[in-house]
Amino acid sequence: MRERPMSEHGGNSVEIAQQLGIAPEALLDFSANINPLGLSARVKSLITTHLELIERYPDVEYRHLHQALASANHCDVEQVIAGNGATELIYGLVRALSPRSAMLLVPGFAEYRRALAQQGCRVIEYRLEESQGFQPDQQLLEAVRQQRPDCLFIATPNNPTGLMPDAQLLNELAELCETSQIALIVDEAFIDFLPQGSSLAARLVHSNYLYLLRSLTKFFAIPGLRLGYLLSGNRATIRHLKANREPWSINGLAALVGQHLLTDDDYINLSHQYIARQREYLWHALKQFTSLVVWQPTANYLFFKCTHQHINLKSALLAQRILIRHCENYPGLDSHFYRVAVRREDENRQLIQALSQILTPDS
Ligand SMILES: Cc1ncc(COP(=O)(O)O)c(C=O)c1O
Structure with missing residues:
Protein backbone atom coordinates (compact mmCIF):
# COMPACT_ATOMS: atom_id res chain seq x y z
CA MET A 1 0.00 0.00 0.00
CA ARG A 2 1.20 3.54 -0.76
CA GLU A 3 2.34 5.32 2.39
CA ARG A 4 0.99 8.83 2.88
CA PRO A 5 3.85 11.28 2.41
CA MET A 6 4.13 14.09 4.91
CA SER A 7 2.50 17.35 3.78
CA GLU A 8 0.59 15.68 0.95
CA HIS A 9 -2.32 18.09 1.43
CA GLY A 10 -2.75 21.72 2.30
CA GLY A 11 -4.10 22.57 5.75
CA ASN A 12 -1.31 20.75 7.61
CA SER A 13 -0.66 23.75 9.85
CA VAL A 14 -0.04 21.57 12.93
CA GLU A 15 2.87 19.80 11.26
CA ILE A 16 4.39 23.03 9.93
CA ALA A 17 3.92 24.88 13.22
CA GLN A 18 5.64 22.02 15.02
CA GLN A 19 8.61 22.30 12.69
CA LEU A 20 8.77 26.04 13.34
CA GLY A 21 8.28 25.65 17.08
CA ILE A 22 5.22 27.91 17.13
CA ALA A 23 1.51 27.43 17.85
CA PRO A 24 -0.62 26.51 14.78
CA GLU A 25 -2.81 29.56 15.47
CA ALA A 26 0.21 31.79 14.89
CA LEU A 27 0.20 30.75 11.21
CA LEU A 28 -1.91 32.49 8.61
CA ASP A 29 -3.00 29.46 6.62
CA PHE A 30 -3.54 30.00 2.89
CA SER A 31 -2.89 26.34 2.16
CA ALA A 32 -6.40 24.96 2.87
CA ASN A 33 -9.24 26.12 0.63
CA ILE A 34 -11.94 26.81 3.19
CA ASN A 35 -14.67 29.47 2.92
CA PRO A 36 -13.15 32.50 4.70
CA LEU A 37 -16.54 33.44 6.19
CA GLY A 38 -16.29 30.40 8.46
CA LEU A 39 -19.29 28.69 10.02
CA SER A 40 -22.67 30.16 9.16
CA ASP A 264 -28.93 28.37 3.74
CA ASP A 265 -29.41 30.90 0.92
CA ASP A 266 -28.24 33.95 2.86
CA TYR A 267 -24.90 32.33 3.63
CA ILE A 268 -24.57 30.93 0.12
CA ASN A 269 -25.21 34.31 -1.55
CA LEU A 270 -23.03 36.24 0.87
CA SER A 271 -20.19 33.75 0.32
CA HIS A 272 -20.44 34.07 -3.46
CA GLN A 273 -20.27 37.85 -3.27
CA TYR A 274 -17.51 38.04 -0.69
CA ILE A 275 -15.29 35.43 -2.31
CA ALA A 276 -15.75 36.88 -5.81
CA ARG A 277 -14.56 40.28 -4.55
CA GLN A 278 -11.57 38.91 -2.68
CA ARG A 279 -10.64 36.52 -5.48
CA GLU A 280 -10.66 39.43 -7.91
CA TYR A 281 -8.42 41.45 -5.58
CA LEU A 282 -5.90 38.60 -5.23
CA TRP A 283 -5.96 37.79 -8.96
CA HIS A 284 -5.14 41.35 -9.93
CA ALA A 285 -2.63 41.89 -7.13
CA LEU A 286 -0.74 38.65 -7.90
CA LYS A 287 -0.62 39.51 -11.59
CA GLN A 288 1.22 42.73 -10.73
CA PHE A 289 4.34 40.70 -9.93
CA THR A 290 6.07 40.15 -13.23
CA SER A 291 7.70 36.94 -12.02
CA LEU A 292 4.34 35.33 -11.29
CA VAL A 293 2.16 33.62 -13.90
CA VAL A 294 -1.36 33.39 -12.48
CA TRP A 295 -4.16 31.22 -13.85
CA GLN A 296 -7.63 32.72 -13.82
CA PRO A 297 -9.40 31.35 -10.75
CA THR A 298 -13.00 30.12 -10.63
CA ALA A 299 -13.39 28.88 -7.05
CA ASN A 300 -11.83 30.00 -3.75
CA TYR A 301 -8.17 29.46 -4.56
CA LEU A 302 -5.55 30.69 -7.01
CA PHE A 303 -2.83 28.74 -8.78
CA PHE A 304 0.37 30.39 -9.92
CA LYS A 305 3.93 29.83 -11.02
CA CYS A 306 6.96 31.75 -9.84
CA THR A 307 9.48 32.09 -12.65
CA HIS A 308 12.29 33.16 -10.31
CA GLN A 309 14.83 30.36 -10.27
CA HIS A 310 16.08 30.84 -6.74
CA ILE A 311 13.10 31.87 -4.64
CA ASN A 312 11.15 29.35 -2.61
CA LEU A 313 8.00 31.34 -1.88
CA LYS A 314 6.69 28.87 0.68
CA SER A 315 9.82 29.13 2.83
CA ALA A 316 10.08 32.88 2.35
CA LEU A 317 6.47 33.42 3.41
CA LEU A 318 6.80 31.03 6.36
CA ALA A 319 9.44 33.39 7.73
CA GLN A 320 6.51 35.83 7.96
CA ARG A 321 4.29 33.09 9.40
CA ILE A 322 2.20 32.77 6.28
CA LEU A 323 1.58 29.24 5.01
CA ILE A 324 0.86 28.63 1.32
CA ARG A 325 0.58 25.37 -0.63
CA HIS A 326 3.73 24.46 -2.49
CA CYS A 327 2.62 22.27 -5.40
CA GLU A 328 5.99 20.61 -5.98
CA ASN A 329 4.75 17.21 -4.79
CA TYR A 330 1.90 17.04 -7.33
CA PRO A 331 2.80 14.67 -10.16
CA GLY A 332 2.99 16.85 -13.28
CA LEU A 333 4.16 20.00 -11.45
CA ASP A 334 7.47 21.19 -10.04
CA SER A 335 8.84 23.50 -7.39
CA HIS A 336 7.78 26.65 -9.27
CA PHE A 337 4.05 26.10 -8.68
CA TYR A 338 1.94 27.30 -5.74
CA ARG A 339 -1.67 27.57 -4.63
CA VAL A 340 -3.24 30.06 -2.24
CA ALA A 341 -6.74 30.15 -0.79
CA VAL A 342 -8.93 33.24 -0.85
CA ARG A 343 -9.13 34.47 2.72
CA ARG A 344 -10.57 37.55 4.42
CA GLU A 345 -9.78 41.01 3.09
CA ASP A 346 -7.15 42.02 5.68
CA GLU A 347 -5.47 38.60 5.42
CA ASN A 348 -5.34 38.76 1.62
CA ARG A 349 -3.75 42.20 1.86
CA GLN A 350 -1.24 40.80 4.34
CA LEU A 351 -0.29 38.08 1.85
CA ILE A 352 0.26 40.59 -0.96
CA GLN A 353 2.22 42.84 1.38
CA ALA A 354 4.43 39.92 2.42
CA LEU A 355 4.95 38.91 -1.20
CA SER A 356 6.02 42.42 -2.15
CA GLN A 357 8.77 42.20 0.43
CA ILE A 358 10.03 38.99 -1.19
CA LEU A 359 9.49 39.85 -4.85
CA THR A 360 10.38 43.43 -5.67
CA PRO A 361 7.30 45.19 -7.08
CA ASP A 362 8.08 44.43 -10.72
CA SER A 363 9.82 41.10 -10.22
C1 LIG B 1 -10.68 18.01 -5.31
C2 LIG B 1 -11.00 17.49 -3.94
N1 LIG B 1 -11.87 16.48 -3.81
C3 LIG B 1 -12.21 15.99 -2.60
C4 LIG B 1 -11.66 16.49 -1.44
C5 LIG B 1 -12.05 15.89 -0.14
O1 LIG B 1 -12.93 16.71 0.55
P1 LIG B 1 -13.60 16.30 1.93
O2 LIG B 1 -13.09 17.23 2.96
O3 LIG B 1 -15.08 16.47 1.69
O4 LIG B 1 -13.26 14.88 2.21
C6 LIG B 1 -10.73 17.52 -1.52
C7 LIG B 1 -10.09 18.07 -0.31
O5 LIG B 1 -9.17 18.84 -0.35
C8 LIG B 1 -10.40 18.05 -2.80
O6 LIG B 1 -9.53 19.06 -2.94
Whole structure:
Protein backbone atom coordinates (compact mmCIF):
# COMPACT_ATOMS: atom_id res chain seq x y z
CA MET A 1 0.00 0.00 0.00
CA ARG A 2 1.20 3.54 -0.76
CA GLU A 3 2.34 5.32 2.39
CA ARG A 4 0.99 8.83 2.88
CA PRO A 5 3.85 11.28 2.41
CA MET A 6 4.13 14.09 4.91
CA SER A 7 2.50 17.35 3.78
CA GLU A 8 0.59 15.68 0.95
CA HIS A 9 -2.32 18.09 1.43
CA GLY A 10 -2.75 21.72 2.30
CA GLY A 11 -4.10 22.57 5.75
CA ASN A 12 -1.31 20.75 7.61
CA SER A 13 -0.66 23.75 9.85
CA VAL A 14 -0.04 21.57 12.93
CA GLU A 15 2.87 19.80 11.26
CA ILE A 16 4.39 23.03 9.93
CA ALA A 17 3.92 24.88 13.22
CA GLN A 18 5.64 22.02 15.02
CA GLN A 19 8.61 22.30 12.69
CA LEU A 20 8.77 26.04 13.34
CA GLY A 21 8.28 25.65 17.08
CA ILE A 22 5.22 27.91 17.13
CA ALA A 23 1.51 27.43 17.85
CA PRO A 24 -0.62 26.51 14.78
CA GLU A 25 -2.81 29.56 15.47
CA ALA A 26 0.21 31.79 14.89
CA LEU A 27 0.20 30.75 11.21
CA LEU A 28 -1.91 32.49 8.61
CA ASP A 29 -3.00 29.46 6.62
CA PHE A 30 -3.54 30.00 2.89
CA SER A 31 -2.89 26.34 2.16
CA ALA A 32 -6.40 24.96 2.87
CA ASN A 33 -9.24 26.12 0.63
CA ILE A 34 -11.94 26.81 3.19
CA ASN A 35 -14.67 29.47 2.92
CA PRO A 36 -13.15 32.50 4.70
CA LEU A 37 -16.54 33.44 6.19
CA GLY A 38 -16.29 30.40 8.46
CA LEU A 39 -19.29 28.69 10.02
CA SER A 40 -22.67 30.16 9.16
CA ALA A 41 -24.84 31.45 12.00
CA ARG A 42 -27.29 28.64 11.21
CA VAL A 43 -24.68 25.92 11.63
CA LYS A 44 -23.38 27.43 14.88
CA SER A 45 -26.84 27.60 16.32
CA LEU A 46 -27.73 24.04 15.23
CA ILE A 47 -24.61 22.65 16.86
CA THR A 48 -24.86 24.56 20.10
CA THR A 49 -28.54 23.76 20.56
CA HIS A 50 -28.24 20.05 19.70
CA LEU A 51 -25.16 18.97 21.62
CA GLU A 52 -27.19 16.16 23.18
CA LEU A 53 -27.11 14.38 19.79
CA ILE A 54 -23.63 13.24 20.75
CA GLU A 55 -25.25 11.04 23.41
CA ARG A 56 -27.12 8.99 20.79
CA TYR A 57 -26.23 6.89 17.76
CA PRO A 58 -27.14 8.62 14.53
CA ASP A 59 -29.79 6.98 12.32
CA VAL A 60 -27.70 4.31 10.59
CA GLU A 61 -29.60 4.95 7.33
CA TYR A 62 -29.29 8.78 7.60
CA ARG A 63 -32.88 9.04 6.32
CA HIS A 64 -33.40 12.76 6.99
CA LEU A 65 -29.98 13.71 5.67
CA HIS A 66 -30.41 11.71 2.46
CA GLN A 67 -33.88 13.15 1.95
CA ALA A 68 -32.61 16.71 2.37
CA LEU A 69 -29.67 16.16 -0.02
CA ALA A 70 -31.98 14.53 -2.58
CA SER A 71 -34.51 17.34 -2.50
CA ALA A 72 -31.84 20.06 -2.71
CA ASN A 73 -30.48 18.27 -5.78
CA HIS A 74 -33.91 17.49 -7.30
CA CYS A 75 -33.30 13.77 -7.38
CA ASP A 76 -34.56 10.61 -5.70
CA VAL A 77 -33.20 9.50 -2.40
CA GLU A 78 -32.02 6.32 -4.16
CA GLN A 79 -29.62 8.47 -6.17
CA VAL A 80 -27.69 9.94 -3.26
CA ILE A 81 -25.41 8.74 -0.49
CA ALA A 82 -23.78 10.95 2.14
CA GLY A 83 -20.27 10.35 3.41
CA ASN A 84 -17.80 11.43 6.05
CA GLY A 85 -16.43 14.01 3.64
CA ALA A 86 -16.10 13.36 -0.08
CA THR A 87 -12.99 11.38 0.85
CA GLU A 88 -14.95 8.48 2.35
CA LEU A 89 -16.96 8.28 -0.86
CA ILE A 90 -13.88 8.27 -3.12
CA TYR A 91 -12.61 5.19 -1.28
CA GLY A 92 -16.06 3.57 -1.05
CA LEU A 93 -16.80 4.09 -4.73
CA VAL A 94 -13.43 2.75 -5.85
CA ARG A 95 -14.00 -0.35 -3.69
CA ALA A 96 -17.50 -0.78 -5.12
CA LEU A 97 -16.49 -0.32 -8.76
CA SER A 98 -13.29 -2.31 -8.32
CA PRO A 99 -11.80 -1.01 -11.60
CA ARG A 100 -8.84 -2.76 -13.22
CA SER A 101 -7.74 0.44 -14.94
CA ALA A 102 -8.44 4.09 -14.20
CA MET A 103 -7.53 7.30 -15.98
CA LEU A 104 -6.42 10.25 -13.84
CA LEU A 105 -5.83 13.80 -14.98
CA VAL A 106 -2.44 15.07 -13.85
CA PRO A 107 -1.98 17.30 -11.87
CA GLY A 108 -4.94 16.41 -9.68
CA PHE A 109 -6.14 15.58 -6.16
CA ALA A 110 -3.99 12.89 -4.51
CA GLU A 111 -6.63 10.66 -2.93
CA TYR A 112 -7.96 9.10 -6.17
CA ARG A 113 -4.57 7.54 -6.81
CA ARG A 114 -4.27 6.30 -3.27
CA ALA A 115 -7.76 4.75 -3.27
CA LEU A 116 -7.05 3.07 -6.63
CA ALA A 117 -3.68 1.77 -5.44
CA GLN A 118 -5.40 0.08 -2.50
CA GLN A 119 -7.47 -1.89 -5.01
CA GLY A 120 -4.44 -2.79 -7.12
CA CYS A 121 -5.86 -0.76 -10.01
CA ARG A 122 -3.65 0.25 -12.95
CA VAL A 123 -3.47 4.04 -13.32
CA ILE A 124 -3.29 5.67 -16.72
CA GLU A 125 -2.11 9.27 -16.43
CA TYR A 126 -3.49 11.91 -18.73
CA ARG A 127 -1.16 14.92 -18.52
CA LEU A 128 -2.62 18.40 -18.51
CA GLU A 129 0.08 20.46 -20.18
CA GLU A 130 1.13 23.93 -19.13
CA SER A 131 1.36 24.83 -22.83
CA GLN A 132 -2.39 24.04 -23.12
CA GLY A 133 -3.14 26.16 -20.05
CA PHE A 134 -3.56 22.96 -17.97
CA GLN A 135 -6.98 22.46 -19.57
CA PRO A 136 -8.28 19.22 -21.09
CA ASP A 137 -9.49 19.31 -24.70
CA GLN A 138 -10.61 16.90 -27.43
CA GLN A 139 -7.38 14.94 -26.96
CA LEU A 140 -8.75 13.69 -23.65
CA LEU A 141 -11.73 12.15 -25.47
CA GLU A 142 -9.33 10.57 -27.93
CA ALA A 143 -7.24 9.13 -25.07
CA VAL A 144 -10.38 7.69 -23.46
CA ARG A 145 -11.44 6.09 -26.76
CA GLN A 146 -8.01 4.56 -27.21
CA GLN A 147 -7.24 3.48 -23.66
CA ARG A 148 -10.76 2.44 -22.63
CA PRO A 149 -10.19 2.63 -18.85
CA ASP A 150 -12.83 1.15 -16.52
CA CYS A 151 -13.16 4.52 -14.84
CA LEU A 152 -12.03 8.11 -15.15
CA PHE A 153 -11.68 10.76 -12.45
CA ILE A 154 -11.95 14.42 -13.35
CA ALA A 155 -12.22 17.33 -10.88
CA THR A 156 -14.31 20.33 -11.90
CA PRO A 157 -12.93 22.79 -11.00
CA ASN A 158 -9.62 21.04 -10.80
CA ASN A 159 -7.42 21.13 -7.72
CA PRO A 160 -4.77 22.61 -7.64
CA THR A 161 -5.26 24.58 -10.87
CA GLY A 162 -8.71 25.99 -10.03
CA LEU A 163 -9.66 25.70 -13.69
CA MET A 164 -13.08 24.68 -14.94
CA PRO A 165 -13.09 22.55 -18.10
CA ASP A 166 -15.29 23.67 -20.96
CA ALA A 167 -18.94 22.66 -20.31
CA GLN A 168 -19.40 21.32 -23.85
CA LEU A 169 -16.30 19.14 -23.47
CA LEU A 170 -17.56 17.78 -20.16
CA ASN A 171 -20.88 16.88 -21.71
CA GLU A 172 -19.15 15.14 -24.61
CA LEU A 173 -17.00 13.26 -22.11
CA ALA A 174 -20.08 12.15 -20.16
CA GLU A 175 -21.72 11.00 -23.40
CA LEU A 176 -18.63 9.07 -24.44
CA CYS A 177 -18.29 7.40 -21.03
CA GLU A 178 -21.97 6.47 -21.03
CA THR A 179 -21.82 4.79 -24.43
CA SER A 180 -18.45 3.17 -23.66
CA GLN A 181 -19.60 1.94 -20.22
CA ILE A 182 -16.82 3.79 -18.43
CA ALA A 183 -17.56 5.06 -14.91
CA LEU A 184 -17.04 8.83 -15.00
CA ILE A 185 -16.38 10.20 -11.52
CA VAL A 186 -16.64 13.97 -11.58
CA ASP A 187 -15.27 15.50 -8.42
CA GLU A 188 -17.33 18.62 -7.77
CA ALA A 189 -15.83 19.27 -4.32
CA PHE A 190 -15.59 23.00 -5.15
CA ILE A 191 -18.63 23.37 -7.41
CA ASP A 192 -20.64 25.23 -4.74
CA PHE A 193 -18.20 28.14 -5.10
CA LEU A 194 -19.40 28.62 -8.68
CA PRO A 195 -22.79 30.35 -8.66
CA GLN A 196 -23.76 28.64 -11.95
CA GLY A 197 -23.23 25.18 -10.40
CA SER A 198 -22.79 21.89 -12.24
CA SER A 199 -23.40 21.54 -15.97
CA LEU A 200 -23.61 17.75 -15.61
CA ALA A 201 -26.26 17.45 -12.89
CA ALA A 202 -29.07 17.42 -15.48
CA ARG A 203 -27.61 14.26 -17.04
CA LEU A 204 -27.86 12.21 -13.84
CA VAL A 205 -31.37 10.85 -14.39
CA HIS A 206 -30.50 9.28 -17.73
CA SER A 207 -27.09 8.05 -16.76
CA ASN A 208 -25.76 4.74 -15.49
CA TYR A 209 -22.09 5.63 -15.49
CA LEU A 210 -21.95 9.19 -14.18
CA TYR A 211 -21.01 9.92 -10.55
CA LEU A 212 -20.96 13.43 -9.10
CA LEU A 213 -18.92 13.77 -5.96
CA ARG A 214 -19.63 16.73 -3.70
CA SER A 215 -17.92 18.02 -0.59
CA LEU A 216 -19.63 20.23 1.95
CA THR A 217 -16.48 20.80 3.97
CA LYS A 218 -15.00 23.59 1.86
CA PHE A 219 -17.92 25.82 0.98
CA PHE A 220 -19.59 25.49 4.39
CA ALA A 221 -16.29 25.61 6.30
CA ILE A 222 -16.77 22.33 8.16
CA PRO A 223 -13.61 20.31 7.36
CA GLY A 224 -13.40 19.24 11.01
CA LEU A 225 -17.05 18.16 11.13
CA ARG A 226 -16.75 16.28 7.78
CA LEU A 227 -19.53 15.81 5.25
CA GLY A 228 -19.87 15.08 1.56
CA TYR A 229 -22.18 13.21 -0.79
CA LEU A 230 -22.30 11.30 -4.02
CA LEU A 231 -25.00 11.56 -6.69
CA SER A 232 -25.55 9.00 -9.42
CA GLY A 233 -28.21 7.73 -11.78
CA ASN A 234 -26.84 4.27 -11.08
CA ARG A 235 -29.13 3.27 -8.24
CA ALA A 236 -27.58 -0.19 -7.95
CA THR A 237 -24.18 1.26 -7.07
CA ILE A 238 -25.69 3.71 -4.59
CA ARG A 239 -27.66 0.83 -3.01
CA HIS A 240 -24.51 -1.28 -2.86
CA LEU A 241 -22.58 1.58 -1.19
CA LYS A 242 -25.33 2.07 1.39
CA ALA A 243 -25.56 -1.64 2.13
CA ASN A 244 -21.82 -2.15 2.48
CA ARG A 245 -20.61 0.95 4.29
CA GLU A 246 -19.32 0.87 7.82
CA PRO A 247 -22.12 1.96 10.15
CA TRP A 248 -22.33 5.47 11.67
CA SER A 249 -19.39 6.89 9.73
CA ILE A 250 -21.09 10.31 9.71
CA ASN A 251 -21.45 11.77 13.19
CA GLY A 252 -24.82 12.95 14.48
CA LEU A 253 -24.01 16.66 14.40
CA ALA A 254 -22.74 16.50 10.82
CA ALA A 255 -25.87 14.59 9.81
CA LEU A 256 -28.07 17.25 11.41
CA VAL A 257 -26.16 20.19 9.94
CA GLY A 258 -26.19 18.56 6.49
CA GLN A 259 -29.99 18.69 6.46
CA HIS A 260 -29.88 22.48 6.52
CA LEU A 261 -26.76 23.58 4.64
CA LEU A 262 -28.01 23.55 1.08
CA THR A 263 -31.00 25.75 1.88
CA ASP A 264 -28.93 28.37 3.74
CA ASP A 265 -29.41 30.90 0.92
CA ASP A 266 -28.24 33.95 2.86
CA TYR A 267 -24.90 32.33 3.63
CA ILE A 268 -24.57 30.93 0.12
CA ASN A 269 -25.21 34.31 -1.55
CA LEU A 270 -23.03 36.24 0.87
CA SER A 271 -20.19 33.75 0.32
CA HIS A 272 -20.44 34.07 -3.46
CA GLN A 273 -20.27 37.85 -3.27
CA TYR A 274 -17.51 38.04 -0.69
CA ILE A 275 -15.29 35.43 -2.31
CA ALA A 276 -15.75 36.88 -5.81
CA ARG A 277 -14.56 40.28 -4.55
CA GLN A 278 -11.57 38.91 -2.68
CA ARG A 279 -10.64 36.52 -5.48
CA GLU A 280 -10.66 39.43 -7.91
CA TYR A 281 -8.42 41.45 -5.58
CA LEU A 282 -5.90 38.60 -5.23
CA TRP A 283 -5.96 37.79 -8.96
CA HIS A 284 -5.14 41.35 -9.93
CA ALA A 285 -2.63 41.89 -7.13
CA LEU A 286 -0.74 38.65 -7.90
CA LYS A 287 -0.62 39.51 -11.59
CA GLN A 288 1.22 42.73 -10.73
CA PHE A 289 4.34 40.70 -9.93
CA THR A 290 6.07 40.15 -13.23
CA SER A 291 7.70 36.94 -12.02
CA LEU A 292 4.34 35.33 -11.29
CA VAL A 293 2.16 33.62 -13.90
CA VAL A 294 -1.36 33.39 -12.48
CA TRP A 295 -4.16 31.22 -13.85
CA GLN A 296 -7.63 32.72 -13.82
CA PRO A 297 -9.40 31.35 -10.75
CA THR A 298 -13.00 30.12 -10.63
CA ALA A 299 -13.39 28.88 -7.05
CA ASN A 300 -11.83 30.00 -3.75
CA TYR A 301 -8.17 29.46 -4.56
CA LEU A 302 -5.55 30.69 -7.01
CA PHE A 303 -2.83 28.74 -8.78
CA PHE A 304 0.37 30.39 -9.92
CA LYS A 305 3.93 29.83 -11.02
CA CYS A 306 6.96 31.75 -9.84
CA THR A 307 9.48 32.09 -12.65
CA HIS A 308 12.29 33.16 -10.31
CA GLN A 309 14.83 30.36 -10.27
CA HIS A 310 16.08 30.84 -6.74
CA ILE A 311 13.10 31.87 -4.64
CA ASN A 312 11.15 29.35 -2.61
CA LEU A 313 8.00 31.34 -1.88
CA LYS A 314 6.69 28.87 0.68
CA SER A 315 9.82 29.13 2.83
CA ALA A 316 10.08 32.88 2.35
CA LEU A 317 6.47 33.42 3.41
CA LEU A 318 6.80 31.03 6.36
CA ALA A 319 9.44 33.39 7.73
CA GLN A 320 6.51 35.83 7.96
CA ARG A 321 4.29 33.09 9.40
CA ILE A 322 2.20 32.77 6.28
CA LEU A 323 1.58 29.24 5.01
CA ILE A 324 0.86 28.63 1.32
CA ARG A 325 0.58 25.37 -0.63
CA HIS A 326 3.73 24.46 -2.49
CA CYS A 327 2.62 22.27 -5.40
CA GLU A 328 5.99 20.61 -5.98
CA ASN A 329 4.75 17.21 -4.79
CA TYR A 330 1.90 17.04 -7.33
CA PRO A 331 2.80 14.67 -10.16
CA GLY A 332 2.99 16.85 -13.28
CA LEU A 333 4.16 20.00 -11.45
CA ASP A 334 7.47 21.19 -10.04
CA SER A 335 8.84 23.50 -7.39
CA HIS A 336 7.78 26.65 -9.27
CA PHE A 337 4.05 26.10 -8.68
CA TYR A 338 1.94 27.30 -5.74
CA ARG A 339 -1.67 27.57 -4.63
CA VAL A 340 -3.24 30.06 -2.24
CA ALA A 341 -6.74 30.15 -0.79
CA VAL A 342 -8.93 33.24 -0.85
CA ARG A 343 -9.13 34.47 2.72
CA ARG A 344 -10.57 37.55 4.42
CA GLU A 345 -9.78 41.01 3.09
CA ASP A 346 -7.15 42.02 5.68
CA GLU A 347 -5.47 38.60 5.42
CA ASN A 348 -5.34 38.76 1.62
CA ARG A 349 -3.75 42.20 1.86
CA GLN A 350 -1.24 40.80 4.34
CA LEU A 351 -0.29 38.08 1.85
CA ILE A 352 0.26 40.59 -0.96
CA GLN A 353 2.22 42.84 1.38
CA ALA A 354 4.43 39.92 2.42
CA LEU A 355 4.95 38.91 -1.20
CA SER A 356 6.02 42.42 -2.15
CA GLN A 357 8.77 42.20 0.43
CA ILE A 358 10.03 38.99 -1.19
CA LEU A 359 9.49 39.85 -4.85
CA THR A 360 10.38 43.43 -5.67
CA PRO A 361 7.30 45.19 -7.08
CA ASP A 362 8.08 44.43 -10.72
CA SER A 363 9.82 41.10 -10.22
C1 LIG B 1 -10.68 18.01 -5.31
C2 LIG B 1 -11.00 17.49 -3.94
N1 LIG B 1 -11.87 16.48 -3.81
C3 LIG B 1 -12.21 15.99 -2.60
C4 LIG B 1 -11.66 16.49 -1.44
C5 LIG B 1 -12.05 15.89 -0.14
O1 LIG B 1 -12.93 16.71 0.55
P1 LIG B 1 -13.60 16.30 1.93
O2 LIG B 1 -13.09 17.23 2.96
O3 LIG B 1 -15.08 16.47 1.69
O4 LIG B 1 -13.26 14.88 2.21
C6 LIG B 1 -10.73 17.52 -1.52
C7 LIG B 1 -10.09 18.07 -0.31
O5 LIG B 1 -9.17 18.84 -0.35
C8 LIG B 1 -10.40 18.05 -2.80
O6 LIG B 1 -9.53 19.06 -2.94
